[in-house]
């Protein structure tokens with residue numbers, strides 16, 4: 363008896379994604395999928411190149427480089443890449459465009475979580491909370507002292523946003539009740555439709571550096587923004603200012619940041635993202651008391667990671683059906 367050929371589309375999932383997305387794929391009746399069944403280590407490149415062979419779709423996370431080598435290994439069946447991330451600097455867009463492969467991503471659903479974490483990191487850094495808990499635990503807590511562990515407050519400050527998008531606006535909305543005096547921002551061009559909501563003034567990058575008491579980076583990593591935060595920017599900042607980055611590590615020249623922090627050119631930095639990730643534990647930035655480093659957790663709430671997983675799964679299924687995705691990158 364002849365066996366019926368499966369009409370299910372073949373998908374490879376590069377990570378054990380949160381349950382909501384998996385459930386959508388399992389119950390779709392549209393795809394048969396295989397996944398790298400771990401969340402602790404990324405799929406080894408060799409394994410990935412094997413597994414994508416002949417796949418119609420790929421659901422990936424930001425640790426996988428989707429480049430010409432991978433697309434060649436996948437072959438001509440590959441129609442859709444769906445990344446469970448808002449950032450897409452791990453995708454070689456020119457290659458995808460050339461091959462007519464569509465791309466889904468996960469903006470919006472993580473905006474609240476990222477904005478919350480950015481505010482938490484900003485306050486942790488400016489009010490020196492990591493140093494403070496360390497002192498309390500290790501015997502450094504003597505008498506109450508007048509200037510001990512003093513930091514910088516948001517009230518009456520100027521907050522600068524480098525790259526104004528949904529996340530920058532959400533951060534400003536959360537910071538406004540702290541009585542911030544003024545919001546300023548820079549971007550490739552003014553974005554009045556977004557800036558209006560938070561009453562933010564458009565300024566040049568130089569002015570952003572000069573005026574900001576808190577400078578928070580929210581831009582995507584592109585060739586134009588790579589290492590945009592460098593010696594030239596840090597040298598224009600106030601000695602009392604706080605630098606926060608929850609976008610991508612690649613927007614910062616880390617040697618220049620180390621210099622700025624260790625020489626007192628700026629007061630402190632809070633980083634959720636670095637190059638590389640994980641940042642080696644012997645990296646010089648870890649030696650500084652005025653640098654708070656988190657392991658890329660801005661979107662890490664259960665609700666948000668499940669929403670990202672569901673959106674990535676739905677984008678994939680829609681793309682494979684040839685329909686518009688919920689969130690599709692224009693290539």
Ligand code: DGY
Pocket residue numbers: 424446447448449450472609660661
């Ligand atoms: C993203 O989605 O790009 C974040 O960096 C991780 O959630």
